[in-house]
Amino acid sequence: MAETATAAGVLHGTASSGGTTPPAGAPAAGAGSGRAPAADRAMPVAPPGPKEAVGRLLGFAGSRKKLAVLGCVLAGVNGVFAVMPLVCVWFVLRDLVAVAPNWSAAEGLAFWGWLAFTFSATGLLVYFAALMCTHLAAFRTAANMRKQALGHLGRVPLGYFDSHASGHLRRVVDGCAGQTEDMLAHKLPDFVGSLVTPVAFVAVMFAFDWIMGLVCLVPIAISALMMWWMMGRRTKKGRLR
Secondary structure, eight states, X not given: OHHHHHHHHHHHHHHHHOSOOOOTTOOOTTTXXXXXXXHHHOOOOOOOOHHHHHHHHHHTTGXXXXXXXXXXXXXXXXXXXXXXXXXXHHHHHHHHHHHTTOGGGOOSHHXXXXXXXXXXXXXXXHHHHHHHHHHHHHHHXXXXXXXXXXXXXXXXXXHHHHHSOHHHHHIIIIIHHHHHHHIIIIIHHHHHHHHHHHHHHHHHHHHHOHHHHHHHHHHHHHHHHHHHHHHHHHHHHHHHO
16 A cells, blocks of 8 residues: 555656656756756655555545445444354353253253354345445546556656656556555455454443453453564564564
8 A cells, every 4th residue: 555655656746747858968957057956856755644545545436435434334333243143152151051950941042043143144244245345446446546647647758758667657557556456445344343343342241241351351461462572572583683
């Protein structure tokens, strides 16, 4: 995504420079005047931040920007559905423990089993719909980026193609635009789902038993600290090397 934004910034900088290419042998702009050419004085364009980059990419989606938002919402709903089968398992265990050891006297086990299956199947359908929405928005985004890039290349001076190889331009126009499909169609909804699922899981734990919820958070916190400690050591070793 950063490579795509940087490449777009390079094309944008070329368009804003304007003018025509000086003929061969002509002195460069600013030569003899003691000043550097305008291209040498231009400051490099910093790549946009993650939020700004996503907003700019969705701007290329046009009328399908709403589909990207809808796909993220559906991915969050699927994150909630992923937790509900665990709730059904809890009710099954509750009914079994209540009649133990006379397991045959337990009632409602089939109901909770089918309900868990319904939540799982519905979650798959919702996730499929979410990916359909985000893919439609991603394909429109990549197509519009290619169209605008090609339209811009049709207006640049011919000297621009002398200093930029056709393979490099193809990688910027086609390859970098195609990389946005993976981010918008897959990574963005998966990121939303990975945020909603833990929140829903913690909410369900505290809703049923807040004491057991706190106890279950202890190993999660220890695991997070161990991961932070191991990753921190690996980063330090990499810097020392």
